[in-house]
Amino acid sequence: MQLFYNPDITDSTEEFSFPKDESRHIIKVLRKNTGDILYITNGNGLLFKAEITLPNINKCLVKIKSIEKQPKRNYKLHLAVAPTKMNDRYEWFLEKSTEIGIDTITPIICDHSERKTIKTERFERILQSAMKQSLNCYKPKLNKALAFKDFIKQDFSGHLFIAHCEETDRKSLKQLLKPKSEVIILIGPEGDFSSEEINIAIAKKFIPVTLGNTRLRTETAAIVACHSVAFINE
Secondary structure, three states, rough: OEEEEEEOOOOOOOEOOOOHHHHHHHHHOOOOOOOOOOEEOOOOOOOEEEEEEEOOOOOOOOEEEEEEOOOOOOOEEEEEEEEOOOOHHHHHHHHHHHHHHEEEEEEEEEOOOOOOOHHHHHHHHHHHHHHHHHHOOOOOOOOOEEEEEHHOOOOOOOOEEEEEOOOOOOOOOHOOOOOOEEEEEEOOOOOOOOOHHHHHHOOOEEEEEEOOOOOOOOHHHHHHHHHHHHOOOO
């Protein structure tokens, strides 16, 4: 099954037309024709089964035949991850975490961050592509980038963790995770969180954790954290 994405479809939609670029891909590349079935999601859990009624390369029209609601995961995961110096490493994290299972992503700008800006539109396209590739009907929410000190001012719920590399008292994330729960994990930049940031997070009830015995890159640490949460919920 190949999955298409459009955020504007709702459970009351009866007909839908694809934009020009996707219409051309459907008709010219996939060679779909009248009566062929396509699957579409709005990224909010709905899976639409649609039949092509007008196979036009500029405006492919489909009729919605049925709608299913994909079950939600039994946990919620929010990763706040500092942007990496090389953009492609952060994009890799976005892609893989979407495939594994994540609900919310917030880029956080930290004291030691070398990259201060992100390409939100490109990141959104990567999330959409990974969602479709993994046949997932829930697109992760990408928040706007925030300075760490602004992010940490928010009110949080669930289990709170900050992964850092300082040689202080830290517990193993895998030993602390609980299934079927809400989890927020902070992952710092290449230069790690500053001592001040760690102390601020601890004051906000974030528990310092380690992700293993080796020092991990930012994007690797984020994937390890993401997979650890998914694994404990299998």
